[in-house]
Amino acid sequence: MKKKLHLLFGGKSAEHNVSLQTAKAVINAVDKDQYDIQPIFINGTGEWMSGAKIEGAVTDIKLLTEIADQPADSPFALTKADSQDVQQVVFPLLHGPNGEDGTVQGLLEILNLPYVGNGVLASSTGMDKIAMKALFAQAELPQVKYVGFLKKEWEEKKDALTGQIEAAFGYPCFVKPANLGSSVGINKCKDRSELDKAVAEALQFDRKVIVEEGVTAREIEMGVIGNDELECSVAGEIVPKTEFYDYQSKYEDGDTALIIPADIDEHIYREMKEMAIQAYRTLDCAGLARMDFFLTEDGRILINEVNTMPGFTPVSMFPLLWKHSGLDYPALINKLVELALEKHEEKMNIRYTMD
Template sequence: MKKRIGLLYGGKSAEHEVSLSTARAVTQALDFSEFDVFPIFITLNGEWRVGPQLTEAAQSIEQLQFTSTSEKSDNNIMQFISAHMANPFEVIFPLLHGTNGEDGTVQGFLEVLNIPYVGNGVLGSAAGMDKVTMKQLFEMAGLPQVPYVHFIRSEWESNKQGYTAKCEEALGYPMFVKPANLGSSVGISKASNATELERAVAFALQYDRKIVVEQGVTAREIELAVLGNDAPQVSVAGEIKPMTDFYDYDSKYKDGSTALIIPAPLEEQVYANLVDMAKKAFKAIDGAGLVRADFFVTENNEIFINEVNTLPGFTPVSMYPLLWQHTNVPYPELIKKLIALAVERHTEKQRLQYNRD
């Protein structure tokens, strides 16, 4: 029997376009003889649209942006619920990057409906999205990190001079300023002086009310892919070499100005330490399914964890699938493994008892 799979993509997020590219790539790798595939598109305005069954891979992003079959034009989430009630989805594959999808909101909704879904749960997704919470969990797990300062919009606006001084006292230039709750390097910029710091914070505040300012470090950027539930496996390491000042949105998705080196040339013990730290980071956020763990490795092989991404870029040329491809797990097999892990985690949750008898 085929599994009925729902691909959930788009979303009310600054990473909407990235999600569309991911959805198209996944349709091209799914085995349609094994899965009945249904697209579930969320518009930039937040409207849910359940499309007709896909019988072959999408050849373009436009094919996946179908119009609503509902008479209403508002956020018709009931269309999705009705479709599920009429013929239940066996697994939902969320392909939503960023806020309103990767941050635990959709995961919570699917938990309420008791539908198995690929990837991290509510806690893992929320902690993986909020860089401040993530850093605090990493600190509790004993994972080394670069120094950082964080604050919210109202604190900054009421005391810009004080928080600028706090950053300069705790950190040194250059600093990297980031929205706490966003991915794909959206809203991130580098500051080399107080004027640039203020400008960078203003830019980041366009995307989130909570800001993280991190100490810049001269280091290699190394990434590892983690796959599994309670017994996660780790891929070979990859290295990112951006030609620009840092690995920003354009160098990730637009201009191709970044070299990906897989496997990364690392000493055996350094790689072993990275694997151990990647597993610790995965468990620190109560990870499930997948994460990409990102690290800084200095010239003297000192390691700092940068972050984990709970739904990393997932096209065939993205780092996460490429890392597994070089670990002998091709892209179509990776998708099957993730679906199987979703069913495994859901089955394990059904063992819980909700009454006291």
């Protein structure tokens, strides 16, 4: 019997368009003999749509509505009979706030539905770069120096925060919205004037901002999948032609080199693998995550961040890492669905009463 796979895509986020690309890729790759596909679109204002309503909202993904076997009036109008007779799994193909940050994961937990990927804790801490780095510091994982602050703090203490940043690590530095991915709102700053402009831009996307030390280093990434038993992919290197790996380099230019496997020594790979697993455990990740590292000129390995819903098109780094590790795109989707069902089954064995 086919599994029913509900694909959540779009979302109320600056990464909305990235999610559309991901949805199209997964739709094209999923084995239709194994899954009945149920697309669920979330538009830019947060409205949920299913069935024929999607076609009017997302004309370039008409294929989604054409292959929906049983369009539902409501995204989660799941009958008791369905839940007993058909295995149903939700695959949140959402990036950024209101999708990757634990909000949708919390909803799915309340609805008691199995879903692909990380739970509430890992999703929320993985999204918030300041919280994530605090947990990494507690776990004694090496990372770049950073300063984080709220919009209100910047408005009231801009000079003091600027002085703190300059005393801690100076320039160049990177300014980022604390709760966003895909390099949206990120800028490299070489002086105080550029810092002011970059913070102003970052605050358009989030009320929290993080400023990180700029280091001269190679950017190395590694994929991890699993719940309790973890597997790590080969390592891959990002070599952007721009000054850093920004949004345009990732999604528009198409000229950034992805070197897989990365040309690194075996002992460096082993150390990164250990750090990747430690970071995965520290955030209590499940299903999948992409681990991003800096490898400095003097051989230091610094963890940059964990992405709990990495780019997921066939040409994105995470699927390519697994393709080079022996798990192609359709097989990777199947594996993640299996892990979702495994995680849900374990949850169902937890007692919630004292009876």
